[in-house]
Amino acid sequence: MKRVEQEFSLHDFVTMRIRDTIGLSDRLFMRPMRGYVHHRVDSLPAPPDIDVRIGAFRFADRPVRRIDRRFLVAEDYFACRDTYKILSWQVEIAGWDSDRVAVRIDRNVFGTAAIGSRIIDCLVRYVLNLRGCPAVHACGVVNAGGAYLLSGRSGVGKTTLAMRLVERGCRLLGDNWIILRGGVAYSLHLPVNVLDYNVSGGFRARMPRRLRLDMTLKKLARKLSGGYLKKSTPLVLRAVFPDLAAEQAPLRKVLTFSQGHDFRIAPLPRRDGLGRLLANDMMDREAFYRYMLAYSAVYPDSPVAGHWRRLGEHLAAAIAPEVQFLDVVVPGKVTPEIVRRVAAVTE
Amino acid sequence: MPLERTFSYDLHGLVTIRLSARCGRWRARMLDAKLSALSAGPAGAADVEMHVGTFLPEVPESATVIDKDFHVAPDYVYFRGARSGGATEVRGLEADRTVIRHDPYPESPLRRITRGLRGVNMYLEPAIAWRLRRLGGYLAHAAAVGRDGGALLIFGTNGAGKTRLALELCLGHGASLLGDDLVVLREAEALGFIEHPAVLSARAAAVAAGRAPRARPVRVGLNVMLRRGGAADAPRTAARAPIVAAVLLERSLAGGPATIEPAPPEEVWACAMALERLELNKHQRRHRQVTNFGRFLMAYEYAFPHGRVFADMLLGPSPMPAWMNVPAWRCRLGERHDPALAGRVDAAWRRVAG
Numbered sequence: 001m002k003r004v005e006q007e008f009s010l011h012d013f014v015t016m017r018i019r020d021t022i023g024l025s026d027r028l029f030m031r032p033m034r035g036y037v038h039h040r041v042d043s044l045p046a047p048p049d050i051d052v053r054i055g056a057f058r059f060a061d062r063p064v065r066r067i068d069r070r071f072l073v074a075e076d077y078f079a080c081r082d083t084y085k086i087l088s089w090q091v092e093i094a095g096w097d098s099d100r101v102a103v104r105i106d107r108n109v110f111g112t113a114a115i116g117s118r119i120i121d122c123l124v125r126y127v128l129n130l131r132g133c134p135a136v137h138a139c140g141v142v143n144a145g146g147a148y149l150l151s152g153r154s155g156v157g158k159t160t161l162a163m164r165l166v167e168r169g170c171r172l173l174g175d176n177w178i179i180l181r182g183g184v185a186y187s188l189h190l191p192v193n194v195l196d197y198n199v200s201g202g203f204r205a206r207m208p209r210r211l212r213l214d215m216t217l218k219k220l221a222r223k224l225s226g227g228y229l230k231k232s233t234p235l236v237l238r239a240v241f242p243d244l245a246a247e248q249a250p251l252r253k254v255l256t257f258s259q260g261h262d263f264r265i266a267p268l269p270r271r272d273g274l275g276r277l278l279a280n281d282m283m284d285r286e287a288f289y290r291y292m293l294a295y296s297a298v299y300p301d302s303p304v305a306g307h308w309r310r311l312g313e314h315l316a317a318a319i320a321p322e323v324q325f326l327d328v329v330v331p332g333k334v335t336p337e338i339v340r341r342v343a344a345v346t347e
Numbered sequence: 348m349p350l351e352r353t354f355s356y357d358l359h360g361l362v363t364i365r366l367s368a369r370c371g372r373w374r375a376r377m378l379d380a381k382l383s384a385l386s387a388g389p390a391g392a393a394d395v396e397m398h399v400g401t402f403l404p405e406v407p408e409s410a411t412v413i414d415k416d417f418h419v420a421p422d423y424v425y426f427r428g429a430r431s432g433g434a435t436e437v438r439g440l441e442a443d444r445t446v447i448r449h450d451p452y453p454e455s456p457l458r459r460i461t462r463g464l465r466g467v468n469m470y471l472e473p474a475i476a477w478r479l480r481r482l483g484g485y486l487a488h489a490a491a492v493g494r495d496g497g498a499l500l501i502f503g504t505n506g507a508g509k510t511r512l513a514l515e516l517c518l519g520h521g522a523s524l525l526g527d528d529l530v531v532l533r534e535a536e537a538l539g540f541i542e543h544p545a546v547l548s549a550r551a552a553a554v555a556a557g558r559a560p561r562a563r564p565v566r567v568g569l570n571v572m573l574r575r576g577g578a579a580d581a582p583r584t585a586a587r588a589p590i591v592a593a594v595l596l597e598r599s600l601a602g603g604p605a606t607i608e609p610a611p612p613e614e615v616w617a618c619a620m621a622l623e624r625l626e627l628n629k630h631q632r633r634h635r636q637v638t639n640f641g642r643f644l645m646a647y648e649y650a651f652p653h654g655r656v657f658a659d660m661l662l663g664p665s666p667m668p669a670w671m672n673v674p675a676w677r678c679r680l681g682e683r684h685d686p687a688l689a690g691r692v693d694a695a696w697r698r699v700a701g
Binding site for chain 2: 063064065066067068069072153154155258259260261271272273274275276279280282283289290293294296297298300301305308309312329
């Protein structure tokens with residue numbers, strides 16, 4: 001077991017430090033730190049905004065209240081033990097009402113895969129929102145100096161379209177989340193989750209052999225299990241295609257995706273577009289959002305409780321009135337015709 | 348082939364409810380356990396209708412698919428469930444009549460006894476709550492007990508001890524029960540939402556014996572199906588009473604006796620509304636198989652943004668109505684049950700209500 005400590009800085013908006021112990025079993029699953037490797041820094045000038053410690057611990061001795069029989073809530077403190085299928089973890093968050101958040105996480109072997117996306121990502125987005133930089137669930141591409149967001153629910157085709165646009169010459173701002181601030185879109189480069197159908201021939205040929213093999217094996221597992229085991233290959237852009245990763249660009253257009261019968265691109269009023277971005281954020285099924293709801297049931301005036309209302313306000317402030325919202329309806333598969341039409345819009 | 352059985356109810360003249368199910372006699376009795384103590388409603392169309400059983404969805408051509416599972420069209424949401432059930436269609440979220448069709452979820456072999464009950468709890472309650480909001484009322488997850496002077500509302504999360512406190516006040520201190528799980532709050536009055544007498548008498552018997560009244564859904568379902576417990580065991584109930592006081596229960600891990608301290612009613616109301624939002628988002632369990640009503644609202648908001656339903660029920664905060672400005676207390680309970688708590692709450696309530 002090796003102790004590892006890494007520090008990350010997201011465009012200097014939010015800084016984070018993760019301390020973890022790496023064992024043999026962790027090499028099989030994605031370590032949480034690998035997710036933020038693009039934003040890694042060697043040292044931080046000040047204490048980090050988010051301090052994550054992963055390892056065994058006991059809940060602190062505070063006068064807690066029990067909510068919904070499983071969450072423990074106290075002033076500026078939250079703790080619970082949670083499970084999802086075979087993943088199980090124990091989390092304690094202190095200070096999410098104030099400036100510095102200290103998180104302790106303990107998990108079982110399978111839970112390593114859970115805590116990265118379920119807890120640390122959501123916490124980072126929450127703290128970003130606290131600091132006035134809302135994070136949007138969208139793919140971003142940069143073309144001719146302007147950023148275009150492809151936002152929508154998972155499974156609608158954002159990553160596929162973003163990858164196709166990158167093959168056509170755009171640069172990728174981010175695959176999962178994009179930070180917005182003052183009319184500029186900043187990257188949040190988590191590893192791109194590519195499946196075999198996301199990337200086409202030319203791009204795939206440029207990918208390293210190890211990742212190609214990984215994609216093929218996962219495609220096989222998906223076909224054999226009848227679609228149950230849907231696993232994606234994490235592609236760290238900085239390591240594989242450093243010239244295709246963009247850092248920031250002024251925001252031009254926001255495309256909101258949904259699935260429907262026929263392909264259609266139509267302009268969307270600004271009010272509706274902002275409402276869609278907010279609903280997009282609320283629809284995530286993550287356990288962390290239940291934690292926030294449980295905490296706000298005891299402290300309804302805290303910053304945690306006002307998170308979504310504040311997210312709406314920050315989005316309205318960060319997206320300039322000149323930014324155009326478009327409503328894109330995509331039928332099931334992403335065809336070359338659709339790619340061409342979307343590319344025409346993101347010129 | 349089982350018959351289609353229909354039950355019609357009238358919630359204090361505010362909302363008419365109709366529940367129909369294509370199932371056996373006993374299962375139908377169990378499914379309407381929560382509503383069966385309401386007064387009988389008019390036959391024919393009702394404000395909120397729910398049908399439990401397999402159905403063929405009529406998804407409009409122009410429906411958008413949100414989040415792979417929700418098919419959304421104007422005033423229509425359809426959730427495509429898992430392989431063997433869970434599909435739910437909600438028609439008329441913003442219209443005059445809400446019609447919900449639900450195919451019961453696949454459950455483990457033991458929970459198959461209460462097949463359909465989870466869906467009724469998850470979808471019918473928020474639909475009634477939404478309808479009440481449009482009439483200016485609230486359906487709160489609270490217990491309410493009444494006396495001549497007025498009603499005491501007991502707010503709290505699941506497992507805080509609302510039912511236990513309410514039943515202790517009824518059995519030991521002469522109050523009458525307005526509701527132990529749900530209560531309708533409207534225009535300074537607490538309107539009762541009583542459950543099936545079998546369920547109530549089972550809970551009252553448990554509280555009288557000093558045990559917690561919580562029972563597993565399977566046991567509750569069995570009690571109702573077999574009609575165990577007569578009217579003699581059930582506590583005295585009332586229909587409505589004016590609201591005079593409110594209590595917020597919190598359960599902490601520390602031991603020791605319960606503490607009661609006065610709190611501003613705005614705080615108690617804000618916590619109660621935040622708990623309602625938690626309840627709305629609660630049931631999400633298996634990935635993409637079991638969903639909750641909150642996600643229906645979010646999917647509808649994604650497709651047609653700025654709907655009233657979303658803003659009212661999901662985004663906070665709800666302002667406190669003027670008639671909730673009553674004396675309120677915050678009660679911190681320990682892990683162990685404190686038998687003296689009912690007496691202290693009763694004394695405080697008497698001082699206010701007389």
